Amino acid sequence: MNMAEIGAKLQALSEEFTKLQQDLQEAVQSRQKLEAQKQENLGVQKEFAKLKDDETIYKLIGPVLLKQDRTDAESTVSSRLEFIEKEISRLEKHIKDIQGKMDKKKAEIIQIQSSAQAAAAAAAAPQATKA
Numbered sequence: 001m002n003m004a005e006i007g008a009k010l011q012a013l014s015e016e017f018t019k020l021q022q023d024l025q026e027a028v029q030s031r032q033k034l035e036a037q038k039q040e041n042l043g044v045q046k047e048f049a050k051l052k053d054d055e056t057i058y059k060l061i062g063p064v065l066l067k068q069d070r071t072d073a074e075s076t077v078s079s080r081l082e083f084i085e086k087e088i089s090r091l092e093k094h095i096k097d098i099q100g101k102m103d104k105k106k107a108e109i110i111q112i113q114s115s116a117q118a119a120a121a122a123a124a125a126p127q128a129t130k131a
Helices: 003-050 070-130
Strands: 057-061 064-068
Touching (some): 064 070
């Protein structure tokens, strides 16, 4: 590989690495949003546990409060929590995958940089002996 090819390869790897960093940041932000939703729903679940049997639950739909069946409300929150947990697990796996890809790209970049430095040193060595 000549220096131009090495430079082009390093540029391409650097761009791929930057894209992976952006993907990782987006995945982490999504994970944080899900965690906030999880905490909110856990709070609702705790409030349900404090309710007496004869108390009424209302759900805000747009500007209107509608009476809701307790069983339905509890079921909805439980289902939502299950979904959020699955999404968090999926995102955690995705984050690990991205981190693994980033490690591989970083290793490739380091390897090419080392090869380029070795090639540059080898090219400079014969010229130094001629002097």
